[in-house]
Amino acid sequence: MANDIQKLYDLPEISFIDDLTADTLLEEMISDFQEKYNELTGEYEVLGEFDKYRILLNAVALKNYQVCQYIDRAGKMNLLKYSSGDYLLNLGAARGVEMNEEKAATCPVTFTLSELQTSVVAIPQATQVTAGDGVYFETQEYAEIPPGTSEVTVNTICKVTGTVGNGYVIGQINVLVEPIPYIESVKNIAASSGGEDIMSDDDFREKIYLSPSGYSTTGPEDAYIYWVKKCSSFISDVKVITPEDDVVQIILLKKEGEIPDSSFLKDIQDYLQNNNIKPLTEKVIVTAPTVVNYDITGTYYINRSDAVNIERIQSAVLQAIQEYRLWQKEKIGRDLNPFYLQYLLMKSGVKRAELTNPTFTNINDTSIAIESKVALVYGGMEDD
Numbered sequence: 001m002a003n004d005i006q007k008l009y010d011l012p013e014i015s016f017i018d019d020l021t022a023d024t025l026l027e028e029m030i031s032d033f034q035e036k037y038n039e040l041t042g043e044y045e046v047l048g049e050f051d052k053y054r055i056l057l058n059a060v061a062l063k064n065y066q067v068c069q070y071i072d073r074a075g076k077m078n079l080l081k082y083s084s085g086d087y088l089l090n091l092g093a094a095r096g097v098e099m100n101e102e103k104a105a106t107c108p109v110t111f112t113l114s115e116l117q118t119s120v121v122a123i124p125q126a127t128q129v130t131a132g133d134g135v136y137f138e139t140q141e142y143a144e145i146p147p148g149t150s151e152v153t154v155n156t157i158c159k160v161t162g163t164v165g166n167g168y169v170i171g172q173i174n175v176l177v178e179p180i181p182y183i184e185s186v187k188n189i190a191a192s193s194g195g196e197d198i199m200s201d202d203d204f205r206e207k208i209y210l211s212p213s214g215y216s217t218t219g220p221e222d223a224y225i226y227w228v229k230k231c232s233s234f235i236s237d238v239k240v241i242t243p244e245d246d247v248v249q250i251i252l253l254k255k256e257g258e259i260p261d262s263s264f265l266k267d268i269q270d271y272l273q274n275n276n277i278k279p280l281t282e283k284v285i286v287t288a289p290t291v292v293n294y295d296i297t298g299t300y301y302i303n304r305s306d307a308v309n310i311e312r313i314q315s316a317v318l319q320a321i322q323e324y325r326l327w328q329k330e331k332i333g334r335d336l337n338p339f340y341l342q343y344l345l346m347k348s349g350v351k352r353a354e355l356t357n358p359t360f361t362n363i364n365d366t367s368i369a370i371e372s373k374v375a376l377v378y379g380g381m382e383d384d
Contacts, residue, residue: 005206008081016075017068025068026061033057080208084201092204097211099204100233104158105165105195107137107188109173112151114184121145121182123154128177129186131168135160136177137192156188158195163234168192193264199233224250224272231271232264239289239332239365250286251366257329259288259368289332292363293372296321298355299379300345307381309349314378316348321374329370336361336369351382 030047037045047054076082083091089099111123123143130136137156145152156173158165173188199207210226221240228238228250239251252260252268260268269286302313324341328334338358345353353376363369 005209008205008209011081014076014079014082016072020065020068022061022065025065026058029057029061029064030054080205083205088201088204088208092208092211095208095211097204097208099199099207100196100230102161102198103194103196104161105137105163105168105192106140106155106157107168107173107192108153108190109137109139109156109186109188110151110153111143111145111176111180111183112185112187113145113182115182116148116150117145117182118147120147121180123152123180123183127154127180128159129156129173129188130175130177131173132175135164137165137173137188153189158192161195162197163195165192165195190263191261193261194267196232196234203229203233224248227272228252228268231268235260236330237332241365247283247285249366250284251289251332252286253289253330253332253368256326257368257370259291259370261288287366289368290366292336292361292367292369294336294361294369295357295373295375296324296341296355296371297357297373297375298353299377300350300353301379301382302349303351303384304381305384306349306351310381313349317345317350317376317378320344320348321376325371325374329368332368333363333365334369335363351384354379 033053034045034047037043045053047057077084077087078091080088080091092098109129113121121144123139123145125139125142127139128136129138136159138159139154139156141154143152143154168188169191170189171187173192174186176183176186207226207229210222210229224240225238229235234254235252236255236257237253241249241251243249250268250272252265254260254264265286265288269284272284272286300317302310306313320341321344324344327340328336336358338355338360341355341358342353355376358369361369
């Protein structure tokens with residue numbers, strides 16, 4: 001696929017100093033010194049390991065090699081494959097591509113009275129609520145609870161940008177920082193979401209790579225992917241399919257295999273619809289991938305010779321399982337592959353693993369495999 005960023009990374013490696021090494025540079029400088037010495041004196045000078053001229057040339061060669069490294073880095077910072085940091089920002093600017101800004105999480109919070117009142121109860125703008133963990137949300141607008149009404153729901157926004165405000169479940173934000181007369185309780189009525197960290201270099205590099213697809217309205221697959229990822233840096237994978245003529249289905253996956261909720265999907269659909277991005281003749285449907293659940297069950301064994309390392313290996317097994325879970329669900333349509341789990345387990349130090357589940361399963365282009373149960377148990381030590 002043209003949108004595959006891997007094509008960029010597969011380009012030939014470039015060296016602006018012709019792969020020069022420090023040892024090669026030193027050898028060249030010693031050779032040049034000896035040739036010049038012979039030219040001027042008619043004698044051939046052999047520089048021993050502790051010769052003062054050899055020591056001097058070593059020091060100069062090291063400095064010169066550092067200069068070469070700066071030259072190589074300066075050249076590479078002009079290439080999308082290698083560029084990073086502020087250099088990458090400037091590469092993006094030259095193509096009219098900007099890094100997505102950090103966003104703060106939002107969620108609706110309901111303020112409830114202790115009893116009905118005969119007059120309006122005001123909820124000032126910037127009223128703060130929290131879950132009690134040092135992360136604060138504040139109301140985005142002034143609100144009122146009219147007489148005879150018991151509650152009002154107000155949109156709040158996290159005071160800190162980034163993903164720190166995401167994931168507060170319903171009812172978790174339930175502390176009113178500064179009391180308001182007659183308000184008995186507060187609680188969020190939906191999970192907090194929408195917070196985004198600043199884009200990583202890899203994400204921004206992909207955005208720049210896809211940017212030529214955005215010079216026209218969507219239509220080609222790359223163009224849809226470009227505009228969707230431009231809308232939110234929280235998106236990790238996008239699939240574009242055409243289930244029928246003039247209908248485009250865009251399937252989204254958030255980072256770390258998180259399934260986007262209906263609110264997030266609607267925001268993306270509205271973005272494509274309201275910015276004259278999609279062709280007028282195409283109907284666009286934005287959906288989450290279908291979840292295919294699987295279990296991780298089985299038994300693993302450790303070599304008896306590794307008895308002193310049992311705790312370390314068992315800890316590494318847990319890390320291997322976590323790595324596999326994330327790997328399996330980070331890409332839409334990735335086949336359910338137990339052989340990669342076996343590889344990670346062997347890498348962690350186990351002798352062998354007998355996996356009951358998962359079994360290899362083809363996952364279609366609109367689905368994602370997510371674990372539902374993990375029960376991989378330690379079966380003991382075995383002779384090597």
